Amino acid sequence: MTSDHRIARRHFTAGSALLLTATVMGALSLASAQSPLQDARADPALIDDASRYLLSRSLAPELVTADDIVELDLDSNALNAAGRAMYAERFIHGAIYKARPDVKAVVHSHSPALIPFSVSSVPLRPVSHTAGFISDGVPVFDIRKASGITDMLVSDGDRARRLAETLGPQPAVLMRGHGVVVVGTSLPIVVGRSIYLELNAKLQTQAIALGGTVTFLDPQEARGVMAAGENGGYQRAWELWKRKAAAR
Amino acid sequence: MTSDHRIARRHFTAGSALLLTATVMGALSLASAQSPLQDARADPALIDDASRYLLSRSLAPELVTADDIVELDLDSNALNAAGRAMYAERFIHGAIYKARPDVKAVVHSHSPALIPFSVSSVPLRPVSHTAGFISDGVPVFDIRKASGITDMLVSDGDRARRLAETLGPQPAVLMRGHGVVVVGTSLPIVVGRSIYLELNAKLQTQAIALGGTVTFLDPQEARGVMAAGENGGYQRAWELWKRKAAAR
Amino acid sequence: MTSDHRIARRHFTAGSALLLTATVMGALSLASAQSPLQDARADPALIDDASRYLLSRSLAPELVTADDIVELDLDSNALNAAGRAMYAERFIHGAIYKARPDVKAVVHSHSPALIPFSVSSVPLRPVSHTAGFISDGVPVFDIRKASGITDMLVSDGDRARRLAETLGPQPAVLMRGHGVVVVGTSLPIVVGRSIYLELNAKLQTQAIALGGTVTFLDPQEARGVMAAGENGGYQRAWELWKRKAAAR
Amino acid sequence: MTSDHRIARRHFTAGSALLLTATVMGALSLASAQSPLQDARADPALIDDASRYLLSRSLAPELVTADDIVELDLDSNALNAAGRAMYAERFIHGAIYKARPDVKAVVHSHSPALIPFSVSSVPLRPVSHTAGFISDGVPVFDIRKASGITDMLVSDGDRARRLAETLGPQPAVLMRGHGVVVVGTSLPIVVGRSIYLELNAKLQTQAIALGGTVTFLDPQEARGVMAAGENGGYQRAWELWKRKAAAR
Numbered sequence: 001m002t003s004d005h006r007i008a009r010r011h012f013t014a015g016s017a018l019l020l021t022a023t024v025m026g027a028l029s030l031a032s033a034q035s036p037l038q039d040a041r042a043d044p045a046l047i048d049d050a051s052r053y054l055l056s057r058s059l060a061p062e063l064v065t066a067d068d069i070v071e072l073d074l075d076s077n078a079l080n081a082a083g084r085a086m087y088a089e090r091f092i093h094g095a096i097y098k099a100r101p102d103v104k105a106v107v108h109s110h111s112p113a114l115i116p117f118s119v120s121s122v123p124l125r126p127v128s129h130t131a132g133f134i135s136d137g138v139p140v141f142d143i144r145k146a147s148g149i150t151d152m153l154v155s156d157g158d159r160a161r162r163l164a165e166t167l168g169p170q171p172a173v174l175m176r177g178h179g180v181v182v183v184g185t186s187l188p189i190v191v192g193r194s195i196y197l198e199l200n201a202k203l204q205t206q207a208i209a210l211g212g213t214v215t216f217l218d219p220q221e222a223r224g225v226m227a228a229g230e231n232g233g234y235q236r237a238w239e240l241w242k243r244k245a246a247a248r
Numbered sequence: 249m250t251s252d253h254r255i256a257r258r259h260f261t262a263g264s265a266l267l268l269t270a271t272v273m274g275a276l277s278l279a280s281a282q283s284p285l286q287d288a289r290a291d292p293a294l295i296d297d298a299s300r301y302l303l304s305r306s307l308a309p310e311l312v313t314a315d316d317i318v319e320l321d322l323d324s325n326a327l328n329a330a331g332r333a334m335y336a337e338r339f340i341h342g343a344i345y346k347a348r349p350d351v352k353a354v355v356h357s358h359s360p361a362l363i364p365f366s367v368s369s370v371p372l373r374p375v376s377h378t379a380g381f382i383s384d385g386v387p388v389f390d391i392r393k394a395s396g397i398t399d400m401l402v403s404d405g406d407r408a409r410r411l412a413e414t415l416g417p418q419p420a421v422l423m424r425g426h427g428v429v430v431v432g433t434s435l436p437i438v439v440g441r442s443i444y445l446e447l448n449a450k451l452q453t454q455a456i457a458l459g460g461t462v463t464f465l466d467p468q469e470a471r472g473v474m475a476a477g478e479n480g481g482y483q484r485a486w487e488l489w490k491r492k493a494a495a496r
Numbered sequence: 497m498t499s500d501h502r503i504a505r506r507h508f509t510a511g512s513a514l515l516l517t518a519t520v521m522g523a524l525s526l527a528s529a530q531s532p533l534q535d536a537r538a539d540p541a542l543i544d545d546a547s548r549y550l551l552s553r554s555l556a557p558e559l560v561t562a563d564d565i566v567e568l569d570l571d572s573n574a575l576n577a578a579g580r581a582m583y584a585e586r587f588i589h590g591a592i593y594k595a596r597p598d599v600k601a602v603v604h605s606h607s608p609a610l611i612p613f614s615v616s617s618v619p620l621r622p623v624s625h626t627a628g629f630i631s632d633g634v635p636v637f638d639i640r641k642a643s644g645i646t647d648m649l650v651s652d653g654d655r656a657r658r659l660a661e662t663l664g665p666q667p668a669v670l671m672r673g674h675g676v677v678v679v680g681t682s683l684p685i686v687v688g689r690s691i692y693l694e695l696n697a698k699l700q701t702q703a704i705a706l707g708g709t710v711t712f713l714d715p716q717e718a719r720g721v722m723a724a725g726e727n728g729g730y731q732r733a734w735e736l737w738k739r740k741a742a743a744r
Numbered sequence: 745m746t747s748d749h750r751i752a753r754r755h756f757t758a759g760s761a762l763l764l765t766a767t768v769m770g771a772l773s774l775a776s777a778q779s780p781l782q783d784a785r786a787d788p789a790l791i792d793d794a795s796r797y798l799l800s801r802s803l804a805p806e807l808v809t810a811d812d813i814v815e816l817d818l819d820s821n822a823l824n825a826a827g828r829a830m831y832a833e834r835f836i837h838g839a840i841y842k843a844r845p846d847v848k849a850v851v852h853s854h855s856p857a858l859i860p861f862s863v864s865s866v867p868l869r870p871v872s873h874t875a876g877f878i879s880d881g882v883p884v885f886d887i888r889k890a891s892g893i894t895d896m897l898v899s900d901g902d903r904a905r906r907l908a909e910t911l912g913p914q915p916a917v918l919m920r921g922h923g924v925v926v927v928g929t930s931l932p933i934v935v936g937r938s939i940y941l942e943l944n945a946k947l948q949t950q951a952i953a954l955g956g957t958v959t960f961l962d963p964q965e966a967r968g969v970m971a972a973g974e975n976g977g978y979q980r981a982w983e984l985w986k987r988k989a990a991a992r
Contacts, residue, residue: 060984110874115947119871121956127367129400129426130358142959149964151972152873177961178873203363209457209953212369215390217425220397228399240308375615377648377674378606451611457705460617463638465673468645476647488556623863625896625922626854699859705953708865711886713921716893724895736804 031061032093033105033187053097053106057084074098075157088155092181095160096167103183105190110179113201118174124200126217127207131200132225133171133193135217141166142176152178172197191241192234279309280341281353281435301345305332322346323405336403340429343408344415351431353438358427361449366422372448374465375455379448380473381419381441383465389414390424400426420445439489440482527557528589529601529683549593553580570594571653584651588677591656592663599679601686606675609697614670620696622713623703627696628721629667629689631713637662638672648674668693687737688730775805776837777849777931797841797850801828818842819901832899836925839904840911847927849934854923857945862918868944870961871951875944876969877915877937879961885910886920896922916941935985936978 032055034048052071056064070086071079076094078086093106117124117138124138143150146162154160154175163181167173171193172182182197184190207214217225280303282296300319304312318334319327324342326334341354365372365386372386391398394410402408402423411429415421419441420430430445432438455462465473528551530544548567552560566582567575572590574582589602613620613634620634639646642658650656650671659677663669667689668678678693680686703710713721776799778792796815800808814830815823820838822830837850861868861882868882887894890906898904898919907925911917915937916926926941928934951958961969 058980060980063984063987110872112943112946113950115872116951116954119947119959120951120954121958122954127425128358128363132400144962144965149962149968151968152876152961152965153972176959177871177965199360202360203367205950205953206361206453207364207368208955209453210364210368210370211456214369215367215424217400218392218397221392221400221425224397224399228401236306236308240310243311375673376606376611380648447608450608451615454609454701455612455616457701458612458616458618459704462617463615463672465648466640466645469640469648469673472645472647476649484554484556488558491559623921624854624859628896695856698856699863702857702949703860703864705949706860706864706866707952710865711863711920713896714888714893717888717896717921720893720895724897732802732804736806739807 031105031107031187031190032090034097034103050097050101052079053093055087055090055093057081058087076160088153091157091160092154092163095157095164096181096183099161099164100167100169100183102185104185105183105187107182107190107194108179109182109194111194111198111201113198113205114174114180115177116205117201118176118178118180122208124174125204126200126222127203127214128196128200129217129221129225130196132217132222133230134197134200135219135222135226136170138172138174138197139166139168139170140174140176143178144176186233188234188238189230192230192237195237279353279355279435279438280338282345282351298345298349300327301341303335303338303341305329306335324408336401339405339408340402340411343405343412344429344431347409347412348415348417348431350433352433353431353435355430355438355442356427357430357442359442359446359449361446361453362422362428363425364453365449366424366426366428370456372422373452374448374470375451375462376444376448377465377469377473378444380465380470381478382445382448383467383470383474384418386420386422386445387414387416387418388422388424391426392424434481436482436486437478440478440485443485527601527603527683527686528586530593530599546593546597548575549589551583551586551589553577554583572656584649587653587656588650588659591653591660592677592679595657595660596663596665596679598681600681601679601683603678603686603690604675605678605690607690607694607697609694609701610670610676611673612701613697614672614674614676618704620670621700622696622718623699623710624692624696625713625717625721626692628713628718629726630693630696631715631718631722632666634668634670634693635662635664635666636670636672639674640672682729684730684734685726688726688733691733775849775851775931775934776834778841778847794841794845796823797837799831799834799837801825802831820904832897835901835904836898836907839901839908840925840927843905843908844911844913844927846929848929849927849931851926851934851938852923853926853938855938855942855945857942857949858918858924859921860949861945862920862922862924866952868918869948870944870966871947871958872940872944873961873965873969874940876961876966877974878941878944879963879966879970880914882916882918882941883910883912883914884918884920887922888920930977932978932982933974936974936981 032053034053054069056068057070070081074094076090092108096106126134141163147159174180182194280301282301302317304316305318318329322342324338344354374382389411395407422428430442528549530549550565552564553566566577570590572586588604592602622630637659643655670676678690776797778797798813800812801814814825818838820834840850870878885907891903918924926938
């Protein structure tokens with residue numbers, strides 16, 4: 001099988017998964033992946049290449065189809081853009097895949113529930129067991145401190161490298177006045193984490209609004225949730241999300 | 249009629265009801281039942297067996313169909329799973345049916361409006377007459393105090409027994425950082441209570457946000473609501489919920 | 497034309513209007529009327545009888561069709577129920593038509609945005625010009641003060657008479673821990689007021705949440721809004737609401 | 745080509761754009777334009793006439809079609825109304841086009857998230873980079889201070905002139921107890937700004953609710969966002985908004 005065929009196959013499977021992701025998560029979310037859907041994993045040699053990742057061309061996420069998926073290297077150069085415009089912030093994805101070999105999928109979104117925590121002195125903390133994956137908290141990337149006065153966009157390799165440094169070994173990083181980046185070892189996991197991190201932000205906001213004291217997840221409990229398999233890799237919900245996406 | 253036929257009949261009617269329940273209440277809710285829909289009550293001997301209950305196999309609730317309903321005993325052993333995976337937290341249901349002979353239906357959900365009250369020092373109290381059934385308040389089950397450091401899941405008989413103890417004779421119990429369990433004497437009642445308990449949480453949250461003092465339901469008023477029939481057993485709304493579910 | 501024909505005609509036109517009302521306002525709202533849609537006003541003698549009003553039989557409002565409309569007298573006796581169950585709280589409507597000859601339509605709803613103001617010491621006040629009709633504020637009916645310990649329902653003539661007294665000459669009355677009653681001189685007006693009163697509650701709640709001081713509508717401004725025709729009797733929006741209802 | 749043909753052509757293209765705008769932004773928003781969709785810009789002489797603007801006749805915005813578009817002069821006299829009723833507040837649009845030659849499109853809406861900031865002592869400020877266009881803040885027009893006691897409507901040329909003065913060189917002006925006016929150099933820009941200004945209001949409201957200190961966009965950062973092209977003129981999102989509108 002030629003390299004071209006490999007790319008086409010990867011595009012097809014990952015394209016379907018990225019399309020599902022956009023449909024499930026809404027217009028402000030953008031996913032990239034190194035790992036296509038599980039049913040394509042039968043031949044890992046065919047699909048896993050740690051020096052490449054897949055991302056849509058510049059397009060409103062809800063409009064993405066398989067044909068819009070482009071292959072990029074870890075410096076976020078598009079390898080088969082064929083003249084199509086790419087996202088200015090694609091560097092976020094490349095820099096994280098470079099810094100975190102364990103990461104196989106990345107979501108960058110402008111989650112409305114999370115942005116307030118990116119600008120507040122009040123830290124995001126796990127309220128619900130479904131947010132057990134943030135037992136160590138979520139770092140905040142302030143681009144002003146990292147790169148001075150900018151247009152707020154992580155639109156070059158240097159800014160992206162500093163964002164990846166702030167992320168460190170964590171599952172997510174808030175971007176001050178901008179949004180969030182969530183990472184994981186598969187598309188279902190990164191989508192599940194994105195959904196439940198937003199939900200946790202809503203729950204914490206409401207709990208604070210009640211005016212009393214708030215009991216957060218104990219770090220040991222959070223580690224217990226992770227050790228138990230982090231909601232089974234979100235496979236049960238993933239089946240539902242796929243059906244909902246297919247029905248649209 | 250053989251035992252097999254009895255099970256099939258019970259599965260069909262209860263399966264329809266559980267499916268409706270999942271559709272009405274959304275993807276995070278899970279209902280079990282000992283009492284099928286009223287139209288199957290003509291022959292109580294056929295359907296009521298206090299040593300058994302019905303619950304879906306492990307599946308996103310919105311995807312449940314009649315074929316997914318499994319029969320369990322009160323230790324939450326699946327009797328006809330035929331190899332299908334079961335929910336890790338099925339023990340919640342069995343332990344409550346065992347401890348509360350008056351209970352014929354149980355809903356466990358991750359209601360976003362209720363979870364903040366499960367982690368706040370501010371107690372959930374009845375604001376609206378539709379929440380008259382919580383005149384005595386809603387206990388909070390903190391799994392850390394009952395069972396130490398866990399993965400937050402009520403995934404064995406011992407944790408479930410302690411949850412049932414915290415529930416006591418009440419209609420609902422909040423689970424700290426997790427969700428809620430609501431019980432009742434029929435599926436319409438347990439669904440109605442689940443919906444109106446969530447609504448009450450929203451109303452109380454908003455009333456607190458206004459910053460003044462809040463007048464709660466008088467306990468005697470709440471008992472008056474219950475004595476008057478608790479919204480007629482939710483039969484009027486149940487007809488609407490069924491139609492909405494059928495239209496999807 | 498016989499009396500029967502008159503009733504049938506009134507039922508048809510008012511039934512359509514009440515159905516629209518339920519569809520526009522959702523499942524928790526219940527409208528009654530003495531004035532059918534304007535296109536039936538050509539012959540006022542045919543339709544206006546101040547000793548009668550029209551209301552659905554007991555049914556989830558979203559399920560109401562023309563055949564469900566029943567005629568009642570001002571003591572809220574159903575004249576043509578033909579054995580069908582009636583709402584326990586129909587007395588609200590009769591008592592208000594009796595006390596307020598200017599009122600031709602009544603909506604009782606459990607508006608989630610308004611109930612918090614019914615239990616808070618913070619009064620509902622006009623934030624937006626679209627709520628100019630509450631320039632004198634909105635009284636709160638506390639059934640405990642009026643009728644002692646009850647089941648919270650305005651389910652007899654005496655409780656309803658006290659509610660109407662609290663309403664006085666105002667366009668609306670909040671019911672503590674229960675909901676709201678809104679009145680007007682036509683169905684479009686009462687529906688418009690119901691929608692904009694709920695909107696105003698949301699706006700006031702959010703304005704308070706900002707933590708600063710809030711500037712309310714000046715009473716003279718509110719009277720200016722009313723003198724200018726209260727949004728043209730909501731006729732522009734009424735056309736949209738009808739189309740939306742018809743499309744369902 | 746005759747003047748009539750020119751008007752017809754302008755009506756068709758701008759009508760489509762205004763219809764899209766109403767569909768995307770909901771029933772409470774009203775857009776006017778001097779600049780039709782970009783695909784009609786091929787012949788600027790055909791479509792750009794700074795002494796005229798296009799606006800729907802008085803109609804719920806969601807019901808507007810191309811046939812409802814009317815041409816007005818900058819005193820907001822309708823030139824081809826043919827007896828059709830016009831909006832009482834059309835003067836807002838004319839006065840702004842007269843005062844601001846740079847403005848080619850105007851949206852007036854009753855955004856529920858923005859009205860609280862129009863009545864609060866807490867000013868609206870940019871939380872998110874997508875609100876970089878309000879780096880200088882958003883002025884508040886209090887009609888009571890400008891024009892004394894009114895019916896709150898900007899329904900004549902004098903009130904509208906004072907509103908335009910308060911707007912000054914800014915991209916938006918809040919109207920106390922009423923709504924907002926947003927301006928821009930094209931329909932996509934004014935729609936994008938309207939959507940993101942409302943989003944920023946929600947984010948700021950939630951950030952305040954967390955109770956800590958809030959970090960706003962640095963004015964230099966905001967200018968950086970603008971210099972970088974203000975989200976590319978919202979062209980990527982505009983494609984999505986058009987598709988969503990067409991699918992309804």
